[in-house]
Amino acid sequence: MSQKVLLSSKEINIILHRLACQLLENHLDFKDTVLIGLQPRGIFVAQRLKKILQSEYGVKEINLGLLDITFYRDDFRRGDKPLEANTTKIDFLVEDKKVVFIDDVLYTGRSIRAALTAIQSFGRPQEIELLALIDRRFSRHLPIQPNYRGRQVDAINDEKVKVMWEENDGEDVIYLINK
Numbered sequence: 001m002s003q004k005v006l007l008s009s010k011e012i013n014i015i016l017h018r019l020a021c022q023l024l025e026n027h028l029d030f031k032d033t034v035l036i037g038l039q040p041r042g043i044f045v046a047q048r049l050k051k052i053l054q055s056e057y058g059v060k061e062i063n064l065g066l067l068d069i070t071f072y073r074d075d076f077r078r079g080d081k082p083l084e085a086n087t088t089k090i091d092f093l094v095e096d097k098k099v100v101f102i103d104d105v106l107y108t109g110r111s112i113r114a115a116l117t118a119i120q121s122f123g124r125p126q127e128i129e130l131l132a133l134i135d136r137r138f139s140r141h142l143p144i145q146p147n148y149r150g151r152q153v154d155a156i157n158d159e160k161v162k163v164m165w166e167e168n169d170g171e172d173v174i175y176l177i178n179k
Helices: 008-026 043-055 111-124
Strands: 002-007 033-038 063-067 099-104 129-134 148-153 160-164 173-178
Touching: 002 008, 002 148, 008 043, 008 099, 008 129, 008 148, 008 173, 033 043, 033 111, 043 063, 043 099, 043 129, 063 111, 099 111, 099 160, 111 129, 129 160
Parallel strands: 033 063, 033 099, 099 129, 129 148
Antiparallel strands: 002 173, 160 173
């Protein structure tokens, strides 16, 4: 098994700032927009973006929710090990809001399909967009594309993208792992 660094901490930071600017360009004051980090790993991207938007671009109010999609997935009963659900924390209405789903890696698109189903429990959004830090474009099983893309990666065969965060893993780095 070999691994190479796909993005360093500095590169991740640059990409997060670019994504924050793109969100700001399209949503201005975030009055009618909410950010939803997809559990488990999309929450780190969402929290970082919220922090950047508030501290560096002066956006005062940003609603950030955390959505667990475990039991909405079409494959949740197919594994041998029992699944552990994560926390869903959405303490605001999504009814008639612009919702931005945020995830670390867009792979097959099945997580996003599950999120589309899960968010309906919290109201009917006006619009839903997708922000993905890493887009594995040749791995899609469903016709889902991100509105905001950090980096496009052509990972093939048994290659895996591993995103590590300072808060969880001790460092900010993204690896491409060859099995």
